[in-house]
Amino acid sequence: MKIGLIIMLLLTLFIPLAGATVGSDIPTYSDCDNVIIKNVGSAASEIGDYNDYKGTLYSSFYKLGDRDEWNGLDGWEQVGDSNEYTRSIVTDGNLITITAYYDPDEEEFYSFDWTSTCPLGVVLVKAGNCYNIYDYDEATSGTGLIAVSGIGISHTTFGWYTCGGIPEFPSIAFPIAAIIGLAFIFQRKKE
Template sequence: MSIKQNMIFYMGVALILLMIFTGNAAANGEALYNIILTQDTDTNEVGTSHTVTATLYYAGNNAGEDWGVTFEVYGFNPQTSGTYYTDGNGQASFTYTGNNAGVDTIVAVSNEFGTSNTLTKTWTPREEIPEFPTIALPVIAVIGIAFVLMRRRE
């Protein structure tokens, strides 16, 4: 074999080994390390809690446990979580309560895996049911005026 043929052969072997040890993600052009952030719903009433889950992937598979993740919230309810660690499925969850109406932006950050996709969370004002006096006083006043006007007619 010539030197050129040997180089091509060994480069092919090296590429095959690279695909075996890094999985199909690197071969498909996908990121080797990846964080996907998900949430159940994107709208809540103020004063309720909201949970987001970060899933860490390595070479297209769940990364496993004990990877550190920090969650950052920007907007009307800004905060930064402490470090949460992934479970056996490569997932870490963060729950927070929105005390202000408006829109929040949430990301997850890991030193090893980088920054996740961005989620938005909308907090709506809590619908309050009027108290009894708020409804009753105007109704009683209208009824009282009706009785007074009927008495004057007689």
């Protein structure tokens, strides 16, 4: 009985730590009429518009494209002899690594995968006047993101809650309860 209780208490310590998720490769929205993203331009305005539309509060963001990062191969590292290129960005304590697929005939990137050390909530992929918007439930990776209508990507904006922020209540309460429970069991064992 006591061993079963100890095992259950120990499991409550480790279950909250196994929450990393993978993102979807299907856009949640395609916005060509600027219904969701009304203020095209800075990452702050785009994430602000998205927050207003969805009722989210993403306070950290990074925009790849402000300095023409998607136009050409400067800043990208080729993977072997393939059309696959990578680059990494560190901002607000978050390391985002992008693996993009380049069309040498068109000289444009058309799709990409990403990983992130902080869970992301949204990725906006812009081409022309349109956005593909990928919603995530705190994902740490996503695959096959594309721009609208097969057009080359002009920029992307990544949005997340502050990295290393205040953890959710259960991720604090369960381990504390487990520690108190173990202390109670061992204290009774001594008596």
